[in-house]
């Protein structure tokens with residue numbers, strides 16, 4: 369596959385793609401367990417009103433079944449043990465800490481309830497490293513958010529959602545996908561629920577500026593097909609890949625994990641990574657009657673994909 373960085377070893381690439389396939393199977397299995405009831409889904413009119421107000425669709429306060437939560441945890445731990453063979457001890461500590469905190473349901477309450485600080489506090493008390501705790505928590509919540517995404521995203525019609533945060537769960541995107549089959553239109557991908565949504569290429573994902581003097585494109589040696597869009601205004605960035613395949617088939621988790629060098633390159637030029645635990649609506653809930661910024665037609669002088677090499681990764 370040629371969308372991984374050229375220096376990625378083929379064994380690493382194969383491993384990442386295997387992980388992607390196993391993750392997908394696990395997500396499907398948990399979704400098939402029916403973690404929620406169809407009655408937990410908001411009505412179409414409510415979805416429409418939420419989208420109009422810039423509020424993501426995922427309903428708050430709905431708890432998944434205990435059986436699905438427990439099965440999800442077991443499946444995920446098995447997966448992590450397979451792909452992180454050098455972290456056995458850390459995973460033992462993690463598993464014990466989850467049990468002591470009240471099991472999968474208690475952890476999911478914190479994560480799905482947007483209580484990231486409570487989750488980190490729990491992890492630190494149990495001796496679980498922040499990185500592992502966040503990685504695990506985001507993945508554990510994924511099938512539960514995906515269950516809603518698969519049922520609610522049909523309400524997000526083209527042009528209806530102009531924000532950079534996810535229309536389903538409200539988190540900031542982890543990847544930008546430039547669709548080779550749609551004239552390079554940009555879609556954003558959310559690692560929390562697996563959703564993709566369209567977003568103008570000439571707008572900052574985070575602060576929505578369209579001032580082109582604030583937006584920069586960085587390419588990195590050895591990462592052909594990849595770029596970083598960084599914003600001088602809010603100093604945040606998104607990694608973007610030009611896809612040769614259907615974006616629905618893109619192995620997004622593998623791509624995200626296989627390009628951590630890009631995150632380092634971004635930080636080297638002074639850009640900041642958005643915390644994966646922060647969802648837009650949890651930080652600043654839009655007031656009733658909130659209006660989305662109006663869409664402006666994209667200008668014709670977009671910077672080329674392979675822009676000036678101002679960010680480098682050795």
Ligand SMILES: [Zn+2]
Nearest residue numbers: 534537558561
């Ligand atoms: Zn999402």
Ligand SMILES: [Zn+2]
Nearest residue numbers: 572575599602
């Ligand atoms: Zn910005």
